[in-house]
Amino acid sequence: MVKAPKNIAVIGATGSIGTQTLDIINNHPELYHASVIAAGSRVDDLIRLALIHRPALAVIADQSKYTTLHEALSPLGIATACGDQALCEAVCRPDVDMVVTATVGYSGLAPTIAAIKADKDIALANKETLVVAGQYITDLLSHSKSKVYPVDSEHSAIYQCLQGENHSDVSRLIITASGGPFRTWSAEQIAKATASDALRHPNWSMGAKITIDSASMMNKAFEIIEAKWLFGFDADKIVAVVHPQSIVHSMVEFNDGAIKAQLGLPDMKLPIAYALGEGQRLAGAEKQLSIADFATLTFERPDPSRFPCLSLAHEALTSGGNSACIINAANEIAVASFLNGRIGFGDIYRVIERTLSTIDHIAAPDYEDYVSTNREARKFASSIC
Ligand code: NDP
Numbered sequence: 001m002v003k004a005p006k007n008i009a010v011i012g013a014t015g016s017i018g019t020q021t022l023d024i025i026n027n028h029p030e031l032y033h034a035s036v037i038a039a040g041s042r043v044d045d046l047i048r049l050a051l052i053h054r055p056a057l058a059v060i061a062d063q064s065k066y067t068t069l070h071e072a073l074s075p076l077g078i079a080t081a082c083g084d085q086a087l088c089e090a091v092c093r094p095d096v097d098m099v100v101t102a103t104v105g106y107s108g109l110a111p112t113i114a115a116i117k118a119d120k121d122i123a124l125a126n127k128e129t130l131v132v133a134g135q136y137i138t139d140l141l142s143h144s145k146s147k148v149y150p151v152d153s154e155h156s157a158i159y160q161c162l163q164g165e166n167h168s169d170v171s172r173l174i175i176t177a178s179g180g181p182f183r184t185w186s187a188e189q190i191a192k193a194t195a196s197d198a199l200r201h202p203n204w205s206m207g208a209k210i211t212i213d214s215a216s217m218m219n220k221a222f223e224i225i226e227a228k229w230l231f232g233f234d235a236d237k238i239v240a241v242v243h244p245q246s247i248v249h250s251m252v253e254f255n256d257g258a259i260k261a262q263l264g265l266p267d268m269k270l271p272i273a274y275a276l277g278e279g280q281r282l283a284g285a286e287k288q289l290s291i292a293d294f295a296t297l298t299f300e301r302p303d304p305s306r307f308p309c310l311s312l313a314h315e316a317l318t319s320g321g322n323s324a325c326i327i328n329a330a331n332e333i334a335v336a337s338f339l340n341g342r343i344g345f346g347d348i349y350r351v352i353e354r355t356l357s358t359i360d361h362i363a364a365p366d367y368e369d370y371v372s373t374n375r376e377a378r379k380f381a382s383s384i385c
Pocket residue numbers: 011012013014015016017018038039040041042043061087101102103104105107125126127128151152153204205206207208209210268
């Protein structure tokens with residue numbers, strides 16, 4: 001019997017991960033269909049994608065763009081909706097088999113929670129969800145049939161290395177970092193870096209926010225937190241190592257001294273496809289890694305004095321509670337302010353640190369506490385930017 005294609009809800013469809021996900025879906029109509037697509041505010045891009053993929057439903061978060069979306073798609077029989085609540089309802093539809101969370105920042109939290117409560121499988125790109133509310137999400141997952149498949153390349157690599165292994169045999173997760181555009185820059189140069197300097201990532205083409213997070217190494221701090229919640233290892237077993245070629249996507253070290261690594265070109269299509277396939281490989285890579293072309297793979301220790309954001313991961317995990325939620329909110333405001341030219345690159349860390357020491361610590365937050373922490377931290381960070 002021929003199996004029906006799996007119905008995928010792609011939220012953040014117009015972004016870097018979203019469009020790459022839709023490319024994979026488009027190339028494998030026998031396996032996948034985009035039944036829901038959703039975006040923040042780029043309505044023209046969403047309409048263009050809807051014309052190609054013919055989803056059952058297209059959702060735009062920005063309510064002011066709704067009329068444009070509706071007028072373009074309703075003659076084609078494509079249902080439309082708008083607003084944050086519609087996004088949460090869309091991922092719970094009975095015809096959705098898997099949700100790809102490719103929105104950026106805190107906006108990923110509510111739809112991911114809705115998807116877990118509706119027992120939907122998740123291909124998780126939005127790392128901020130686990131940064132903001134890792135404990136809460138882990139508790140929800142323990143009462144849900146929903147399974148989470150990592151999309152982040154480092155976490156996909158670790159997931160691949162852990163296949164067939166015992167959790168108790170693992171001594172460390174080693175997360176690789178490219179080091180970003182400022183890997184070889186002095187602290188003084190980094191402090192004065194411009195937005196165009198920071199947006200010039202050496203190996204990966206990604207959305208603006210994660211590209212700035214990569215330059216500050218906040219992204220690596222977030223990935224350490226993400227790894228803790230995805231794989232259930234203590235923070236002291238998760239380390240970052242700089243690997244400028246971005247060929248080794250991460251490693252797992254075992255108690256017998258073995259280290260397993262996953263290698264590949266820096267191309268998000270592989271981890272996205274691996275997540276869509278729930279750990280099954282999808283044949284037909286567009287490009288293969290020619291290992292002889294990368295005869296030199298180098299590794300170095302990260303430098304927390306030039307990249308202080310990196311140390312925020314272990315600080316957040318040690319203090320627990322709403323700490324990482326505060327850091328995430330302050331970082332979102334600081335990155336947006338840096339991109340708008342309101343603060344310098346060196347101020348990003350200072351904004352986060354001041355916000356973290358100002359906003360009240362909550363040891364065991366519930367959902368409403370995360371909402372209020374995010375609101376208060378953003379307000380304070382905005383006031384000092
Ligand atoms: P982009 O900025 O390219 O895309 C973000 C997407 O989210 C867009 O579709 C955007 O819509 C949508 N969006 C923004 N705000 C909202 C909102 N309030 N409600 C609904 N949708 C919203 O980001 P990336 O694709 O680079 O990153 C997405 C996530 O994946 C991030 O969490 C990132 O950390 C993670 N990730 C990304 C990688 C990459 O290679 N890009 C690698 C690993 C992880 P619109 O276009 O309308 O603004």
